[in-house]
Amino acid sequence: xxxxxxxxxxxxxxxxxxxxxxxxxxxxxxxxxxxxxxxxxxxxxxxxxxxxxxxxxxxxxxxxxxxxxxxxxxxxxxxxxxxxxxxxxxxxxxxxxxxxxxxxxxxxxxxxxxxxxxxxxxxxxxxxxxxxxxxxxxxxxxxxxxxxxxxxxxxxxxxxxxxxxxxxxxxxxxxxxxxxxxxxxxxxxxxxxxxxxxxxxxxxxxxxxxxxxxxxxxxxxxxxxxxxxxxxxxxxxxxxxxxxxxxxxxxxxxxxxxxxxxxxxxxxxxxxxxxxxxxxxxxxxxxxxxxxxxxxxxxxxxxxxxxxxxxxxxxxxxxxxxxxxxxxxxxxxxxxxxxxxxxxxxxxxxxxxxxxxxxxxxxxxxxxxxxxxxxxxxxxxxxxxxxxxxxxxxxxxxxxxxxxxxxxxxxxxxxxxxxxxxxxxxxxxxxxxxxxxxxxxxxxxxxxxxxxxxxxxxxxxxxxxxxxxxxxxxxxxxxxxxxxxxxxxxxxxxxxxxxxxxxxxxxxxxxxxxxxxxxxxxxxxxxxxxxxxxxxxxxxxxxxxxxxxxxxxxxxxxxxxxxxx
Amino acid sequence: xxxxxxxxxxxxxxxxxxxxxxxxxxxxxxxxxxxxxxxxxxxxxxxxxxxxxxxxxxxxxxxxxxxxxxxxxxxxxxxxxxxxxxxxxxxxxx
Numbered sequence: 001x002x003x004x005x006x007x008x009x010x011x012x013x014x015x016x017x018x019x020x021x022x023x024x025x026x027x028x029x030x031x032x033x034x035x036x037x038x039x040x041x042x043x044x045x046x047x048x049x050x051x052x053x054x055x056x057x058x059x060x061x062x063x064x065x066x067x068x069x070x071x072x073x074x075x076x077x078x079x080x081x082x083x084x085x086x087x088x089x090x091x092x093x094x095x096x097x098x099x100x101x102x103x104x105x106x107x108x109x110x111x112x113x114x115x116x117x118x119x120x121x122x123x124x125x126x127x128x129x130x131x132x133x134x135x136x137x138x139x140x141x142x143x144x145x146x147x148x149x150x151x152x153x154x155x156x157x158x159x160x161x162x163x164x165x166x167x168x169x170x171x172x173x174x175x176x177x178x179x180x181x182x183x184x185x186x187x188x189x190x191x192x193x194x195x196x197x198x199x200x201x202x203x204x205x206x207x208x209x210x211x212x213x214x215x216x217x218x219x220x221x222x223x224x225x226x227x228x229x230x231x232x233x234x235x236x237x238x239x240x241x242x243x244x245x246x247x248x249x250x251x252x253x254x255x256x257x258x259x260x261x262x263x264x265x266x267x268x269x270x271x272x273x274x275x276x277x278x279x280x281x282x283x284x285x286x287x288x289x290x291x292x293x294x295x296x297x298x299x300x301x302x303x304x305x306x307x308x309x310x311x312x313x314x315x316x317x318x319x320x321x322x323x324x325x326x327x328x329x330x331x332x333x334x335x336x337x338x339x340x341x342x343x344x345x346x347x348x349x350x351x352x353x354x355x356x357x358x359x360x361x362x363x364x365x366x367x368x369x370x371x372x373x374x375x376x377x378x379x380x381x382x383x384x385x386x387x388x389x390x391x392x393x394x395x396x397x398x399x400x401x402x403x404x405x406x407x408x409x410x411x412x413x414x415x416x417x418x419x420x421x422x423x424x425x426x427x428x429x430x431x432x433x434x435x436x437x438x439x440x441x442x443x444x445x446x447x448x449x450x451x452x453x454x455x456x457x458x459x460x461x462x463x464x465x466x467x468x469x470x471x472x473x474x475x476x477x478x479x480x481x482x483x484x485x486x487x488x489x490x491x492x493x494x495x496x497x498x499x500x501x502x503x504x505x506x507x508x509x510x511x512x513x514x515x516x517x518x519x520x521x522x523x524x525x526x527x528x529x530x531x532x533x534x535x536x537x538x539x540x541x542x543x544x545x546x547x548x549x550x551x552x553x554x555x556x557x558x559x560x561x562x563x564x565x
Numbered sequence: 566x567x568x569x570x571x572x573x574x575x576x577x578x579x580x581x582x583x584x585x586x587x588x589x590x591x592x593x594x595x596x597x598x599x600x601x602x603x604x605x606x607x608x609x610x611x612x613x614x615x616x617x618x619x620x621x622x623x624x625x626x627x628x629x630x631x632x633x634x635x636x637x638x639x640x641x642x643x644x645x646x647x648x649x650x651x652x653x654x655x656x657x658x659x
Binding site: 140254255256257258259261328330363364366367368372375376379380382383384386387399400401402403404450451454455456457458459460461462463464465466467468469470471475476477480481482483484485486492493 | 569572573576577580583584587588591592594595598601602605607608609610611614618619620621622623624625627628629630631632633634635636638639641642643644645646647648649650
């Protein structure tokens with residue numbers, strides 16, 4: 001029998017989150033796992049509409065289930081569990097409440113069958129995730145949270161605007177496959193694009209995620225962007241523009257990641273690059289490609305969480321995630337090092353690791369199409385992934401140079417969560433059918449053939465050799481304490497500078513006009529004084545004298561009035 | 566103090582040994598792939614990929630380009646660490 005709580009999936013988690021502040025600290029995590037388990041029972045619900053609600057002549061679908069919702073809902077529940085276990089040592093009710101409600105909102109959004117419900121949960125993910133960033137409780141986190149909120153709410157406003165226009169055009173609000181063309185679909189497309197971190201809309205990701213706490217970043221890395229991928233897969237499959245947007249997304253972050261010093265920011269650039277692969281797959285739109293997008297999102301949540309957890313554990317002990325200050329921790333943190341390398345090999349798509357079985361679907365789907373350029377951009381980006389996530393992260397964290405840091409005991413929850421994620425990375429890589437059987441569309445064949453395996457190994461090993469050559473010839477750039485400018489520069493520096501300059505010019509103009517008016521008034525006053533000091537006397541006709549006085553008086557009144565204004 | 570120096574030198578030697586082991590694994594792997602490339606038929610998604618050792622050459626060149634171009638970009642997009650924080654406020658105070 002299917003449990004029926006009469007509530008959409010994820011909603012129970014949001015309700016559960018509301019009770020966290022009132023629970024004793026040692027019961028909070030158990031409670032969170034219980035809430036996730038209750039929500040997870042909805043995973044066995046069959047395809048269809050399970051909760052409809054009529055509001056103002058519109059039928060909201062709050063509990064929609066189909067082949068596409070299932071893998072996203074499943075991985076979101078898994079990610080929530082991993083986050084809770086990893087943060088077992090965290091006592092802050094504020095962060096835990098935000099994490100559980102954020103995960104719940106993302107799961108509820110996946111099951112929204114109409115654009116209005118989607119908007120509600122879309123905004124809910126924005127608001128709840130802001131509190132995760134704020135929970136870091138630093139000044140820069142507070143600033144980043146405000147910028148993040150501004151961007152995320154903009155996405156929501158575009159979505160509701162697009163939904164309203166779509167209802168006006170089509171007379172329905174069903175969240176269905178759309179074609180780009182009208183203002184409605186463009187609004188919705190850009191709303192999704194903001195959360196998917198399209199080029200030039202991506203600054204918020206690298207700005208905000210590294211500002212969250214060690215545990216908060218794990219939650220952030222899992223939900224918002226993959227919710228956007230889900231939304232694109234449902235709303236805009238086969239939109240050719242996405243192929244080119246995705247190709248740019250895969251390529252340009254790799255250059256930023258090379259020179260970025262903050263390893264959590266490197267992982268955020270890497271996240272952007274991985275989203276590019278998924279966006280390309282959605283753009284291709286064939287069943288195989290869409291399977292590739294879903295598979296990539298699924299495995300990416302696990303290995304990206306693992307990488308963030310590894311770097312987070314290092315940061316938990318050392319207080320920093322900066323490559324220039326880390327290194328040599330392989331001896332002090334061997335388990336974390338192994339987990340990090342597993343995550344790195346997964347994201348680099350080594351055979352027998354989860355990234356390989358997912359990425360080969362997208363590459364196969366792209367192969368043989370007319371988009372050869374996009375294919376080679378993705379191949380190029382694959383070498384870039386090896387550089388920033390495959391080598392840079394583990395190398396500069398655990399090797400690079402010796403250290404005499406003393407490392408304390410790592411909380412058990414952190415170790416369990418990393419271990420579980422590492423096992424999943426290898427498990428899916430070795431037994432890809434476990435993943436393939438939950439993919440939404442056509443059956444997928446085994447990716448392990450000689451051509452795929454040797455081709456991928458050639459790419460990766462020669463890229464690895466390039467790293468060795470660059471290191472030995474000292475051409476590999478040293479890590480430097482710095483800030484790398486990203487697209488958030490436009491609203492953090494350029495826009496304030498332009499607005500500041502405009503205000504300054506406006507103030508100067510106002511002052512100049514004021515000065516002119518004052519000088520005219522003074523001249524008039526001087527004239528009036530002169531007239532009063534030189535009274536008209538002698539044999540004159542009274543008429544003209546009175547006229548002069550009246551004119552002077554009018555000018556004085558007018559200038560005073562103008563000055564007051 | 567002397568012990569610290571010795572420990573540091575041992576650590577450096579250990580890291581160098583790791584580096585050599587890493588290089589060895591990579592080189593052996595490449596030799597195996599080269600042999601496989603000669604004696605088996607590998608095919609790619611596009612015809613150009615069927616060229617001898619194409620993915621390997623592509624991977625090497627792409628990696629070097631990523632690193633070199635990224636390093637070049639430092640001139641344009643790298644700023645001091647406090648570039649934003651000196652205007653927006655500190656990043657460590659609570």
